[in-house]
Amino acid sequence: MQKDADGFYTPAPAKEETPAESKPEEDKEKPQGPSANSELISSTFEVSVTLADQQADVNSPLYSAKTFEELGLHPDLLKGIYEMGFSKPSKIQERALPLLLSNPPTNMIGQSQSGTGKTAAFVLTMLSRIDYTKNTTQAVCLAPSRELARQIMTVINSMGKFTQVQTEYAIKDNLPRNATRITAHIIVGTPGTMTDLMRRKVIDVSGIKVFVLDEADNMLDQDGLGDQTLRVKNLLPRNQVQIILFSATFPDHVRSFASKFAPNANKIELQKEELSVDSIRQFYMDCKDEEHKYEILTTLYTLLTIGQSIIFCQHRHTADRISQKMTAQGHKVASLHGAKDAAERDKIIDNFRDGKEKVLITTNVIARGIDILQVNMVVNYDLPLMSERGGGPSEDSRPDVETYIHRIGRTGRFGRKGISINFVHDRKTWQQMEQIEKATGKQIMRIETNDLDVMEEKMKKALK
Numbered sequence: 310m311q312k313d314a315d316g317f318y319t320p321a322p323a324k325e326e327t328p329a330e331s332k333p334e335e336d337k338e339k340p341q342g343p344s345a346n347s348e349l350i351s352s353t354f355e356v357s358v359t360l361a362d363q364q365a366d367v368n369s370p371l372y373s374a375k376t377f378e379e380l381g382l383h384p385d386l387l388k389g390i391y392e393m394g395f396s397k398p399s400k401i402q403e404r405a406l407p408l409l410l411s412n413p414p415t416n417m418i419g420q421s422q423s424g425t426g427k428t429a430a431f432v433l434t435m436l437s438r439i440d441y442t443k444n445t446t447q448a449v450c451l452a453p454s455r456e457l458a459r460q461i462m463t464v465i466n467s468m469g470k471f472t473q474v475q476t477e478y479a480i481k482d483n484l485p486r487n488a489t490r491i492t493a494h495i496i497v498g499t500p501g502t503m504t505d506l507m508r509r510k511v512i513d514v515s516g517i518k519v520f521v522l523d524e525a526d527n528m529l530d531q532d533g534l535g536d537q538t539l540r541v542k543n544l545l546p547r548n549q550v551q552i553i554l555f556s557a558t559f560p561d562h563v564r565s566f567a568s569k570f571a572p573n574a575n576k577i578e579l580q581k582e583e584l585s586v587d588s589i590r591q592f593y594m595d596c597k598d599e600e601h602k603y604e605i606l607t608t609l610y611t612l613l614t615i616g617q618s619i620i621f622c623q624h625r626h627t628a629d630r631i632s633q634k635m636t637a638q639g640h641k642v643a644s645l646h647g648a649k650d651a652a653e654r655d656k657i658i659d660n661f662r663d664g665k666e667k668v669l670i671t672t673n674v675i676a677r678g679i680d681i682l683q684v685n686m687v688v689n690y691d692l693p694l695m696s697e698r699g700g701g702p703s704e705d706s707r708p709d710v711e712t713y714i715h716r717i718g719r720t721g722r723f724g725r726k727g728i729s730i731n732f733v734h735d736r737k738t739w740q741q742m743e744q745i746e747k748a749t750g751k752q753i754m755r756i757e758t759n760d761l762d763v764m765e766e767k768m769k770k771a772l773k
């Protein structure tokens with residue numbers, strides 16, 4: 310059955326998982342991965358390692374031998390950082406900041422796992438390089454979604470609380486059409502709106518010294534936002550701009566373009582097997598078919614609402630249909646995707662961030678960057694596919710490994726525990742998942758439905 314065949318139906322009351330021997334023929338052929346027995350799940354949640362322990366562990370991406378004071382930051386920024394509750398830098402902050410702040414400014418291509426604090430590295434650089442006596446734009450930052458741009462802005466305003474920083478958005482529907490000039494020090498936005506404002510000279514580019522791309526591999530991908538990002542770069546003054554690229558992933562096909570985009574950059578890179586953090590436990594559930602996926606999802610609802618969860622679907626209409634169905638059954642869920650208007654998107658993500666909604670059903674639009682610490686579960690209702698990337702052939706059924714890494718990275722932030730569950734329902738999706746497993750070098754364990762009670766117990770404990 311096709312994924313988008315909308316195989317929705319009114320589900321029967323929650324059932325136990327179909328025993329292996331009664332699975333359809335196709336399923337029987339599926340190699341059965343290891344089972345996530347309760348012992349394993351216990352080890353996932355009962356090892357209580359504090360953040361301080363992780364920051365003291367030399368093998369952790371959160372490790373640092375230094376203090377923020379030793380990184381050469383202005384006292385006003387230190388005040389902002391400490392007020393945010395940070396006590397020690399993470400590895401990427403410790404390594405990147407001295408390189409980013411040294412003079413003359415040098416470009417940077419920085420890679421570090423999801424949720425390890427890349428935002429602070431580039432935000433502190435922008436805030437450090439501004440001349441606050443001048444009311445001109447000096448730093449611009451691009452992100453792939455308005456949600457991420459808004460989040461980055463919150464970080465800038467918190468870290469810069471004790472500075473005189475002025476900020477502005479370059480996102481859709483934010484400025485009045487007749488706006489003539491922005492003088493904010495830092496502008497954060499998405500590439501289309503940023504280009505438009507620069508072309509119309511609403512943004513004066515002449516004083517810009519820092520250009521940041523968050524989720525840089527996505528921003529530079531020729532099949533995605535690459536053209537638009539290049540347009541912004543071409544509008545900036547030459548030879549005076551420090552270019553800073555950050556992401557958790559830099560696939561080979563983007564790496565060489567990134568090196569041209571940010572010439573002579575200092576590089577901080579990860580090995581393949583380091584791409585995702587170990588604190589995210591990855592599971593899969595064997596579903597009989599497309600309809601069964603929906604049934605399993607409603608069975609999981611109690612688990613999904615112990616903390617907060619994000620469910621990723623391939624299509625906007627799938628997200629909407631699941632959301633409508635679940636709402637009609639009395640569940641509290643919301644859906645978010647690119648077909649909703651700007652104000653609605655803002656309201657949905659803000660409500661989710663505030664914990665007003667426990668479950669968010671979405672598409673790849675928020676697969677990257679979104680930082681909501683209470684999210685402890687991610688469900689890949691549909692696995693991400695290469696065909697969903699703009700520009701690629703629509704029949705490309707290879708899994709999109711980078712998007713997978715970013716999606717599951719919405720949980721397990723900065724040392725927290727999280728779990729991800731993939732729904733697989735036929736041989737093809739099983740193989741796609743196997744390719745993801747190979748590419749990331751991390752095992753994805755099988756969950757039997759009758760383990761859900763144990764899992765619920767452990768999750769509740771973990772959240773206490």
Ligand SMILES: Nc1ncnc2c1ncn2[C@@H]1O[C@H](COP(=O)(O)OP(=O)(O)OP(=O)(O)O)[C@@H](O)[C@H]1O
Binds near residue numbers: 394426
């Ligand atoms: N040094 C620190 N101490 C404590 N918390 C931190 C520190 N640095 C960052 N954090 C927190 O960790 C969380 C993750 O940080 P951030 O969003 O910057 O991750 P990221 O590396 O950009 O992830 P992604 O690749 O998903 O975009 C945030 O809630 C942030 O406030």
